[in-house]
Amino acid sequence: MPRTPITISENIEYLSILDEEGRLDAELEPDISGEMLLRLYRAMLLGRRFDERLLDLQRQGRIGTFPPIKGQEASQLGAVAHLRPGDWLVPSFRETAAEVWRGRSLSSVIIGNNGFSEGAVIPLDHNDLPVSVPVGSQVLHAVGLGWAARYRRKDDIAMTFFGDGATSEGDFHEGMNFAGVFQAPVVFVCQNNQWAISTSFAGQTHSATIAQKAVAYGMPGIRVDGNDILAVYAAAGEAVDRARAGGGPTLIECLTYRVMMHTTADDPKRYRTDAEVEIWRQRDPLPRFGKYLLDKGVASGEEQNDLEAEVLQEIQDAVDHAEKQMRTMGNPLDMFNHVYAELPPHLAAQREELARELAEAGKEVQS
């Protein structure tokens, strides 16, 4: 057969379980305990309300620029829900809900968004990397972490998040390829929110889906409705289990939408229509999941309202706590900390310079 189609042996699928009308495909419904369902719902709600509160704070000048996550809670939580503490979350910069699920405190987020290095601290009981701003670059770290875990004969895995825009970066490609070659235990989660600042998905790649990019690396790929937490949960569960069992990496594309601006410095009206946003507001993952819990008898309307109040209180406490903490932070001399394990002589001298300058300016700092 001299001119023959090459068979693509990778399995590339689309998965949807709870659709936007709230219709459930009962056959595919993942088996999630009531307790876990509640935890997930609470985390989605917390992610949502915290995001809204951050936007308020930003508009009031009480925090700096930040990237809202609204609408992407299901994509994040359905995936990280499978991680154990020893696993590694390797986030980009738009996974606040996932980070909080993993134990990052709300107050540390506020502190970080106020320009304090202290905000980046990772809870000691979780193996996660801090936020990574250079798009796509963190994907490679996940490969190294996954490789290292396997080398140490641990069945811990790494899960890394990135956006649709990130798939254009060379680092995404190199990371996928390395993971394939080394069969590293890594789950690649692309939150395809269809925009990279002002660049639409169509302007980002000529490929019809992100999922099919897995073909290039001999890796399974799946596209899921990213606003359907059940679908995300199911797909991520398979991928995590496969990775943990030594079956290698998976690419998951969560098809979702960035309902808000890119960051608070961005004005999306310049490049997209309200009508498009409106369509996606209707596909909101939160009420969809709420209705499911209601139907399933896991959380009544009242219980959901109580959760709402609880979550708002938690956020208020975090804001208060952060603002109190920040009053004691900010010694400029701390900027020399952790640059090296030990301060080299020339930096000790520069630190001294700054200490002198501050002293002369009458600023009191412990040096």
Added chain:
Amino acid sequence: MPRTPITISENIEYLSILDEEGRLDAELEPDISGEMLLRLYRAMLLGRRFDERLLDLQRQGRIGTFPPIKGQEASQLGAVAHLRPGDWLVPSFRETAAEVWRGRSLSSVIIGNNGFSEGAVIPLDHNDLPVSVPVGSQVLHAVGLGWAARYRRKDDIAMTFFGDGATSEGDFHEGMNFAGVFQAPVVFVCQNNQWAISTSFAGQTHSATIAQKAVAYGMPGIRVDGNDILAVYAAAGEAVDRARAGGGPTLIECLTYRVMMHTTADDPKRYRTDAEVEIWRQRDPLPRFGKYLLDKGVASGEEQNDLEAEVLQEIQDAVDHAEKQMRTMGNPLDMFNHVYAELPPHLAAQREELARELAEAGKEVQS
């Protein structure tokens, strides 16, 4: 349908026309004029004999390190044969046969391999880029050139060559993706010679073929028997026509083999078996094509022998010419040429420094 395969709409095929036993698939046989067939055969022969001569020269210390092309002549020539002078060839470092087809003189190759910048000069009647050593990096230049041609309303296209190893680099990915998005008139030719120095194809990617990587970019991809010049010619012809007509980019994988060492500094015995090499020696593209011409009555054995003698003489002349030319080259002060369009003051001063030093050392150079 909640869990459905994603249909890969890209066309990914395998093509072979003249197999290694010399069997022809007459239905697929491309329509090539006798004159063109002869030109191609001569170019293959020239590529082969020149490569062998370069190896001799290198072993005699008469040129520096260089990368032999033996066995890859068909992959190169079947593809570049479609280019018009106004098109752009964007080579890596292992396309000597293609460069020579495009008009690069044999003597300039020798001069370049002797460490003279002068060797890189591109013939004025061809729009090609010089050799590019950083693996994969040139792919992006082809996209810019193709884009620019279309911007200028020319139907010129760019054809870029790279190896299997290059497909692991981020630049390959970024270039393919940009070409897809901009539908740039670029033909991407991967010479999959199955080794990147000591790294086998299997160690390079977990993907079964290079061709299928086109799926990631929404682009057609094809794998051809790279030792079958008819197959390469047919596939490249389609791709070139498509690009020229505004149909966008194509990825062509030529499955071939690096029969020799990576460069003359390499010892392939460290990492691969002679048996493997022997298998591929049997698949040599040159006798296969010679037999086809014989069978077809395009060139008799005697004519082929005459060509052989002609080609050897051409090579000898080039060696003589190059060695003569090099005797007049090498003014160290020339190293300051072309770094900027005009020599800035600090470089003029540095050039002066060197001129003084050379003068003091009694070396005569025109400054």
Added chain:
Amino acid sequence: MTKMTMVQALNLALRQEMAKDDGVIVLGEDVGRDGGVFRVTDGLIDQFGEQRVVDTPLAESAIVGMSIGMAAYGLKPVCEIQFSGFSYQNFHQIENHAARLRWRSQGRYPMSLVLRAPYGGGVRALEHHSESREAYWAHTPGLKMVIPSGPRNARALLVSAIRDPDPVIFYEAKALYRAFREEVPDEEETLPLGRPQLVREGKDVTMISYGAMMRPVMEAAEVLRERQGVEAEVIDLLTISPLDEEILVRSVKKTGRAVVVHEAPRSFGPGAEIVSRLMEKAFFFLQAPIERVTGFDIVIPPFAREKSYIPGLERIVAAAGRTLNY
């Protein structure tokens, strides 16, 4: 003449050059519809269309690599890297190719390419958005490295950069984008690359800087006069590399003292080259060691602490004082 911010002035430069020369192509992330995250390319797409103002996918190496191809073809790409902190993603394309292709091809291929990128701190930005690493490019043969200090020279230098036959890395201080307005002539204006400018005359000490630091430096010169009657001479480099030291040397031969100011980390930074040139060319005239007032040799801290990192008025005044009292 219109009073313009630096953003507007840069926009004017692009607009006029694009109108004049259809070989000028603007490309990068979000430069089209969005008009660039700082709005430098605002409205260009409406005037010149998508063929000339190209929104690219998110890949810096590709943006530069594609620009290199365009430049080899004979176009004049002006690419934007959204923040200089992400220009390391394309470092190899610049070093391996942009800086070399003219030379590698023995003059056959032009490389008229401008890489614009916002640099520097002071705008309460996220990590990687406040760096100042012009020394990387300044140390790379084959490049020109330009940093304007205000709307008017930004406009004139950008025009010159676009017309320049060599690759130019053009850093724009975010802190200056909207900091103040200046009269910018409507008609064409250029400034030669490679020529520092004497912007304030004085006899007691020479202050050398560029970019965003020119503001505190000029302020410091004023303060020095007011507080101590010291007449500082101030030089704005404008082009960091190729560095033309002539005017610097002349000034220091007169003043005998110099202070170099930049945001970049001190060690192996731009100031070191200036110190070296002055020591080579004005050794006998130096009355005191040249002071370097710079960022510290650490990653610039997130914005809660960045004020203490970036050289400010008092730090500069103090350094001048030290050279004067040496």
Added chain:
Amino acid sequence: MTKMTMVQALNLALRQEMAKDDGVIVLGEDVGRDGGVFRVTDGLIDQFGEQRVVDTPLAESAIVGMSIGMAAYGLKPVCEIQFSGFSYQNFHQIENHAARLRWRSQGRYPMSLVLRAPYGGGVRALEHHSESREAYWAHTPGLKMVIPSGPRNARALLVSAIRDPDPVIFYEAKALYRAFREEVPDEEETLPLGRPQLVREGKDVTMISYGAMMRPVMEAAEVLRERQGVEAEVIDLLTISPLDEEILVRSVKKTGRAVVVHEAPRSFGPGAEIVSRLMEKAFFFLQAPIERVTGFDIVIPPFAREKSYIPGLERIVAAAGRTLNY
């Protein structure tokens, strides 16, 4: 003690550290079966297996990015970039992450990572195989930049680099790989990072260099003595950054004269920082401008002309002469 080339000495360092610490992982292009294109990792795969000597696909950013993940996990990756001219492909991974992850995580994650790369000219190589751009890394906060000058210190420094808790860029001069042999002790030997060494005492002029240039510098010192009775003091930096200037300053306070030698381009190069430190700390002792003997500010030419580019004996002797006769 065995007489070894630098290649063998580096191999010994890797072998012993790997035997001692199973957290040490070697990775890169062709480092396994092939033993590295210069054979520095020769045989390691036989001794330690494919899990610890990892042949990677051809992608520098991935090699470094993966190493960063390994280091964050607590391993000690020693990655090889085949030639320093291809380390710009991973520039962003080093600048954006390796140099910052300890700091970004407020000390939570270690970053014990060594990036080895051959650098420099003199071996008749292809384009991109002869550069000397250590200044890029030296200017990057958070990194250490080390360059040995011979088999014995190469071995000791590599061991120290592997054990160091911070990321180390470790450049190996190709020109020294097999140039000469030295006694290298079988038993463990380390050298502290960040400490230049006085390798020849003298009183007339201080010569400062590192890496491959140490050979012509030492030769020049000898020639100066023989030809002119000049006693040159010679310092081998070994660590370029963090640069500890103490011993340099002490020497120049004694000699009053200095010559700095490197292959890297002059402008904004390593020599500029050394000049600046000396001027800051030994201003009153300097009797003449410090001479910089360096590569020119152009791309290092292909090998037919590289001899005229790289500083050689006579260029160094002449520079010393100039400072002495100033």
